Amino acid sequence: MPVDSDAVVREILESRVKTIAVVGCSSTPGNAAHDVPKYLFEQGYDVIPVNPYADEIFGRPVADSLSDVDETIDLVCIFRPSEEVSGIVDEVLARDDVDVIWTQRGIRDDEAAARAERDGRDVVQDRCMRVEHRRLAV
Template sequence: MNIEIPSREEIGKILKKSRRIAVVGLSDQPDRTSYMVSKAMQDAGYEIIPVNPMIKEALGVKAVSSLKEIDGHIDIVNVFRRSEHLLPVAEEFLEADADVFWAQLGLLNEEAYKLLKDKGYTVIMDRCIKVEHALTK
């Protein structure tokens, strides 16, 4: 199976209409990529919800242990977990009120992709949300 990534134009439209991003695997350590990328998105005006059972908060926001703990709609679930962990995150995504599943740069999982695409979700893999945001402003 080929994983098809939406075009840069489509990604730009997604980012323009989105406001709320749940970040799975967000670290509370400022030197970690997940923190730096999420901080940039927060600074750009997005609401960031840390999803990590190992931390209490990140970026001044209380962390939740799972997507299921988030009240209300989520525009994008941005994932910073190794590729082999994407399928369980995708399965949990299906139980959340979310639109877009986004796996960060270097992350791909065909099973997770197929599961979500077969259910009609937008799936973006192997792309950095911060880079895409900068390129589609």
């Protein structure tokens, strides 16, 4: 069952996560897939942009996919359509370092979430990280 407890979301945001890979991170200001990761970066998280169509976001090089990220990742934040979540979860499950998968508002895949949870990962679905951070962790 995806995480729905404010206490667990607060724990994730405040103590379990330092490095966030953002799949679908946008280079376009005003786009939620840009503004939310920028906010997280400004809050002190190490944000790793993942987007095969961009070279640099927030002054950082952009990875084409999760498998191209060499750094340790604590959380994968997904800004891609729901129908792409399953493939992204497959990439997460191929890694040993990701503890949390978070899909942004309007994005969910219950089957992929169940697979991730069976593998010991926490999943937060259909919630905005910026909204939840402002509400619970600030």
